[in-house]
Amino acid sequence: MPESLFKVNIEEYMLPGNRACSGCGLSLAYRYALKALRKNTILTIPASCLTVLHGLYPTTSVVIPCLNCAFASTGASASGILAGLKALNRQDITVVAFAGDGGTFDIGIQSLSGAAERETDFIFVCYDNEGYMNTGTQRSSATPIGALTTTTPFLTKQEHKKDMLKIMEAHDIPYLASVSSSYPVDLYDKFVKAKRIKGTRYIQISAPCPPGWVYPPRDTVKIGRLAVETGMVVLFEIEDGKFQLTGRSKTLAQRGNKLPVIAYIERQGRFSKISAEQVAQLQNWVDTRWEEYLRRAST
Amino acid sequence: MTDIQIVTGNQAAAIGAMLCQVQVVSAYPITPQTSLTETLSRFIEQGQLKAEYVRVESEHSALSVCIAASSVGARAFTSTSSHGLLYMHEQLHWAAGSRLPIVLCCVNRGVGAPWSIFNDQQDAIAQRDTGWIQIYCRNNQEIIDTLIQAYRIAEAVYVPVMVCYDGFVLSHTMMPIEVPEAEAVKDFLPPYKPHTILSPDEPRNINPVTFPWRRYDDRGVLCDGYMELRYKLQTALENSAASIIAANDFFADAFGRNHGGMLWSYRMEDAEVALTSMGSMATEATTAADILRDKGIKAGVVGIRVFRPFPKEAVRIALNKAKAILVFEKDISYGYEGALCTDLKAALYSTDIRVPVHNYIAGLGGRDVKPRELVEASEDSLKIIASGIREPKTTWINCFTG
Numbered sequence: 001m002p003e004s005l006f007k008v009n010i011e012e013y014m015l016p017g018n019r020a021c022s023g024c025g026l027s028l029a030y031r032y033a034l035k036a037l038r039k040n041t042i043l044t045i046p047a048s049c050l051t052v053l054h055g056l057y058p059t060t061s062v063v064i065p066c067l068n069c070a071f072a073s074t075g076a077s078a079s080g081i082l083a084g085l086k087a088l089n090r091q092d093i094t095v096v097a098f099a100g101d102g103g104t105f106d107i108g109i110q111s112l113s114g115a116a117e118r119e120t121d122f123i124f125v126c127y128d129n130e131g132y133m134n135t136g137t138q139r140s141s142a143t144p145i146g147a148l149t150t151t152t153p154f155l156t157k158q159e160h161k162k163d164m165l166k167i168m169e170a171h172d173i174p175y176l177a178s179v180s181s182s183y184p185v186d187l188y189d190k191f192v193k194a195k196r197i198k199g200t201r202y203i204q205i206s207a208p209c210p211p212g213w214v215y216p217p218r219d220t221v222k223i224g225r226l227a228v229e230t231g232m233v234v235l236f237e238i239e240d241g242k243f244q245l246t247g248r249s250k251t252l253a254q255r256g257n258k259l260p261v262i263a264y265i266e267r268q269g270r271f272s273k274i275s276a277e278q279v280a281q282l283q284n285w286v287d288t289r290w291e292e293y294l295r296r297a298s299t
Numbered sequence: 300m301t302d303i304q305i306v307t308g309n310q311a312a313a314i315g316a317m318l319c320q321v322q323v324v325s326a327y328p329i330t331p332q333t334s335l336t337e338t339l340s341r342f343i344e345q346g347q348l349k350a351e352y353v354r355v356e357s358e359h360s361a362l363s364v365c366i367a368a369s370s371v372g373a374r375a376f377t378s379t380s381s382h383g384l385l386y387m388h389e390q391l392h393w394a395a396g397s398r399l400p401i402v403l404c405c406v407n408r409g410v411g412a413p414w415s416i417f418n419d420q421q422d423a424i425a426q427r428d429t430g431w432i433q434i435y436c437r438n439n440q441e442i443i444d445t446l447i448q449a450y451r452i453a454e455a456v457y458v459p460v461m462v463c464y465d466g467f468v469l470s471h472t473m474m475p476i477e478v479p480e481a482e483a484v485k486d487f488l489p490p491y492k493p494h495t496i497l498s499p500d501e502p503r504n505i506n507p508v509t510f511p512w513r514r515y516d517d518r519g520v521l522c523d524g525y526m527e528l529r530y531k532l533q534t535a536l537e538n539s540a541a542s543i544i545a546a547n548d549f550f551a552d553a554f555g556r557n558h559g560g561m562l563w564s565y566r567m568e569d570a571e572v573a574l575t576s577m578g579s580m581a582t583e584a585t586t587a588a589d590i591l592r593d594k595g596i597k598a599g600v601v602g603i604r605v606f607r608p609f610p611k612e613a614v615r616i617a618l619n620k621a622k623a624i625l626v627f628e629k630d631i632s633y634g635y636e637g638a639l640c641t642d643l644k645a646a647l648y649s650t651d652i653r654v655p656v657h658n659y660i661a662g663l664g665g666r667d668v669k670p671r672e673l674v675e676a677s678e679d680s681l682k683i684i685a686s687g688i689r690e691p692k693t694t695w696i697n698c699f700t701g
Contacts, residue, residue: 039499040499042371042497042498042499044367051507051508054504054507055504055507056507056510057507057508057509057510057514057522058514058516058520058522059514059516059517060503060504062504063502064499065498065499065503065505066504067367067497067505067506068504068506068507069363069366069367070359070363070389070390070393072389073360075360076355076359076360076361076363076364076367077363077364077366078367079325079353079360079363079364080323080325080353080363080364080365080366080368080370080375081367081368081370081371081497083323083325083351083353083364083367084322084323084367084368084370084371084372084373084375085371086351087322087323087350087373088322088371088372090371090498093498110356110357110360111356111360111363113356114355114357114360118354118355
């Protein structure tokens with residue numbers, strides 16, 4: 001396990017010249033995720049920002065084999081790759097599905113749930129940029145309350161974010177983790193661990209999005225850190241049912257210095273129309289969950 | 300020694316899939332297809348068939364599993380009916396666009412609303428433009444034989460094949476069939492060789508975003524744009540007719556049964572009235588033709604076996620001498636007429652065949668249709684033609700339209 005970025009796998013699987021936006025949280029996370037997964041991996045990805053990142057036919061910036069699949073079918077596509085490999089006696093390959101929050105929380109939830117229930121031996125990764133960013137920032141069920149999107153253009157999103165981690169936990173899978181593109185060592189460690197475990201593994205990456213969240217591209221790491229420091233995103237893992245906070249979330253819990261959500265909200269244009277009442281609702285939502293996480297971490 | 304078994308259409312299909320040694324099966328239960336997947340589950344759990352069975356949560360996922368499994372190099376099979384096929388629609392395009400030789404049994408059933416579990420061919424006909432080869436079977440022997448041929452065709456031209464047969468009428472009706480010998484099927488069907496394998500040994504990004512124009516790869520080779528890929532799929536479908544005919548001929552040599560390549564004819568040598576249909580209704584049409592002949596009307600049948608690619612040339616030859624063409628079908632293209640009739644008329648357009656073509660819609664949602672009704676319809680058509688009306692309105696057989 002690397003304690004610092006200097007100890008991660010030096011191989012690069014994501015070559016320069018990809019088509020992601022500048023300051024993309026996904027591209028940062030993807031680079032470290034692939035370093036942890038290494039060469040003997042097959043990816044399957046649905047329609048998403050990642051499809052764009054991978055590039056246009058006939059060139060690609062990613063050197064890991066990838067099967068593009070229809071939007072709703074990522075979990076099933078991974079199941080098919082595994083079944084095919086098993087039929088051909090190739091069981092040394094790590095199969096990884098990589099979908100956005102739309103392809104996970106929304107249109108992809110059925111095939112993901114099916115694959116998890118079948119105890120499919122794969123890693124499902126959701127990079128969560130809290131909206132349909134590839135189509136230009138529409139609301140998803142991962143969008144937080146109070147955010148402006150092009151489908152909630154004036155009144156902001158009125159509902160809280162869906163707790164997808166809890167839904168996946170309810171599938172009794174052997175490994176589940178929440179990570180952030182702003183904490184690559186924590187992310188790398190969890191991917192390395194997930195790769196070693198058999199069965200369905202779920203990793204959700206908080207991936208800030210400059211154009212969608214409306215902040216300058218240079219602030220991606222800062223915004224991602226603030227998400228964790230305010231408790232909007234909590235870094236943790238659940239291995240064989242055992243919950244533990246990790247990384248920055250763990251030290252926040254130890255020191256009790258979690259910041260108020262306003263410190264996170266005020267730096268993003270998407271929250272420019274959030275009402276005082278919504279801020280209070282969001283703070284309450286964060287605090288309730290944070291208390292629950294603290295309780296679970298202490299038992 | 301000949302192995303004769305008395306089985307349903309679904310059992311025939313399951314035995315066929317087993318003989319083809321499919322490596323990955325994924326399906327979701329739907330009436331009337333269910334017993335096919337149940338039978339395959341039994342074969343696999345009993346160890347008669349060595350295959351991975353992925354018990355998915357939907358038809359959309361079932362075909363997705365087959366697409367992914369086929370992409371890594373496994374022979375994949377699925378089956379469905381009606382709404383299951385409609386739910387697969389997106390993946391049907393994806394499979395054909397990926398040029399994967401998947402075989403799917405479509406046990407034909409009507410589609411809702413309102414709900415119907417009974418037979419017609421609206422489900423498969425509605426998937427006409429997805430880039431799949433569609434072959435229709437008229438009895439259980441044809442189901443097992445066509446399924447075996449289907450893999451040979453699909454793997455020769457890299458186009459998926461839909462083997463269609465009528466729900467309940469065939470799927471749940473027991474008939475004696477001759478089961479081909481496993482070794483002979485192995486000889487007939489060489490192992491699947493994928494055109495591209497998804498593997499870390501040679502990483503590639505399969506089916507990425509493809510632009511309207513052609514683009515250069517890193518070696519400076521100008522590669523296909525989206526439209527070139529579509530043209531290649533269309534060409535593959537057009538050229539697949541040769542593979543379909545070859546598979547049929549080869550099969551006839553090896554197993555002694557010839558089901559017709561693109562179509563089959565019955566008593567057409569001197570026929571003046573040609574009854575045309577697909578699937579089990581075409582079998583009923585042969586009985587109707589016999590009755591008509593007993594009444595002194597020279598009738599014959601052209602059974603369309605392959606609907607896509609459409610047998611344009613074969614239809615022109617088969618209907619060359621007919622004085623009237625009657626198309627009976629279990630589907631309707633709303634706002635126009637039966638889809639088979641439209642395609643058939645289009646095939647005759649630039650020929651000298653200028654005879655009346657009458658369209659009859661029958662058997663929708665399982666409405667019974669008997670040879671006697673096909674006889675009556677044929678007699679009506681002849682009267683209408685004799686009265687000088689060339690193109691009457693499409694007639695719905697045995698349907699209260701008052």
